[in-house]
Amino acid sequence: MKFLSIVAMMFVTFFFAGCSDDLNSTALENLPIIESPNQNRDEKIPVDVLWDATISMQGFTTIAPMNVYRTLPDEIENICASIGDVNFYRFGSDAMKIDRAGYRKFTEPETYTELVTSMANAVEISNPEHLSIVVTDLFESESDWSLVTQRLKDKFFTKHLSTAIIGIRNPFDGKIFDVGLKAQSFSYATGGDQNRFRPFYLFVLGREDVVKDFVNRFEKFRRQQVIQNEIEYVIFTEHLTDRAETFATLPIIDSQNLFESVELEDNRVREFGIDSPTDPASVTFNFKYKPTLGACSIDRNSLQTQIDFFTLDSESDSWIETRNARADGKFSLERDEESESYLLKFEFTPERNLQIDRWNFLHASLKPPASSFELPEWISQWNMGNIDVNPAAFDGTKTTNLLHIAQSLLDAQFESSQPSLVDLYFLIEN
């Protein structure tokens, strides 16, 4: 009898030994994933094209050969057809919606009648849920680009949205206004000389995946049409690669002291169990760094690890951010010369990073510091300082303050959220 009771106790112990608390659906829905929810790429996004109708844009319509600007209304509509419905607006100090007959008139010089450019207003009326494309020479009346940057930060960067600038050199014959500190005006004509072509820009705003999609589609259009004009790109976005690199996109090639317990609906997050709390735990990936078109260059030797810690309050099913002074989690990046990729490893000690008897959520990200970002070279090459300009030295191939504009966008991006290469989301019951 004594023997049978011992056996019964053993079985009861074994039975309950494997049991643990499952995470309920409310807690799963409330996971503090910082970026926007999984984006449905099949969803149609409305496209708003805001066309700068100021007089200084007139000169882009006058010369026919190699003129990308004149065909742009139709080309943008073609490119954006699979993204969503396209609406056109003209703007100067205010913005006004125009119909199909109206937007074709942007190929005609008479259309350009506005006297004041207000990019700040164009940004103000842009809908963050749409893709907005501002066709402009990036001139801002009264040089108040700081207001533009502030509105971009409030409306786009803080909501994890993105911006891009596509620079296109185009033939020009017309007047350029408000140049330099004394607001001088210059006549400028390129003729057919490609080296004298003047730049205009597509300033693209919206959801990160849609902005990247448009930029890639524009580049595809450039290649297919064999456009000879110089076209350059720069993009300001939270993820430096074409798609956010998470557990959904990075296959695990090796791991230690970690097993996957349950498959979650959001495949950016993995739920793990720990075999030993004191042994190091790690996951290793094969990582190919493919920067998205227009991404700033970074120094891959100075990448930093950032870890955000959260624990679950089981009563409210909400996640509470915690500070962990003992945390030792870090990324290491080792180049694999044979495959031209990297072995990316994230390692941590469970007992130093996880709270006991709780559900833990870790967001580990690999980020380049702000100092390692470099704007593409073309920004400096196309830049003209906002200075007193000798008429004889005026260079119509450049844009006043382009470098300042691009740098301010980069700074605004960093103030809102530091871009990352990789984001790993761990859900662990310790």
Add this chain to the structure above:
Amino acid sequence: MTRKNKTILQISFVIILMILLSIAAYYLGSRFARGFLTAGMGVTLVQWQSHFARLVAAMGGVSCLALLTWYSLARFFLRLDNAQSVDKRSIWLVIGAAEIAFCLSLPYIFSTADKSLKLGISIPILFLGLFAIIGFWFGSILVTPSPYKYTPIGSSIFRRSRKH
């Protein structure tokens, strides 16, 4: 208690014992899996458990069959024709060896056929401990009918210690 009732009780004991050992094998195996089932294998613990449950059920069934085979032979078929025919240990050993062979081979067969069933060396060892030792060997000591109660190895020591 009548002989018939005792027979029913002993058969029921074998079945219940194998069910309990199967449950123990499932939960202990799941524990061991945390050590060899690493992230990146393409299978979560929950997914692995559903495949492992099939292996455990098969192992439990085979072990139950082995012990019931010994019990049935001892109870219904083996005859005490003379003093020498008491020693049926060789039959018991053959069934025991088959049980050990199943404990070692069934995990290999299942994991080869099912790519999601990754197994470590701890699983066959677990099966040996639970099904071969506790299940067959100890079970046969408890349920072997009287004429052959000393046939399982170690049963004389067990029965002597019980008397004391």
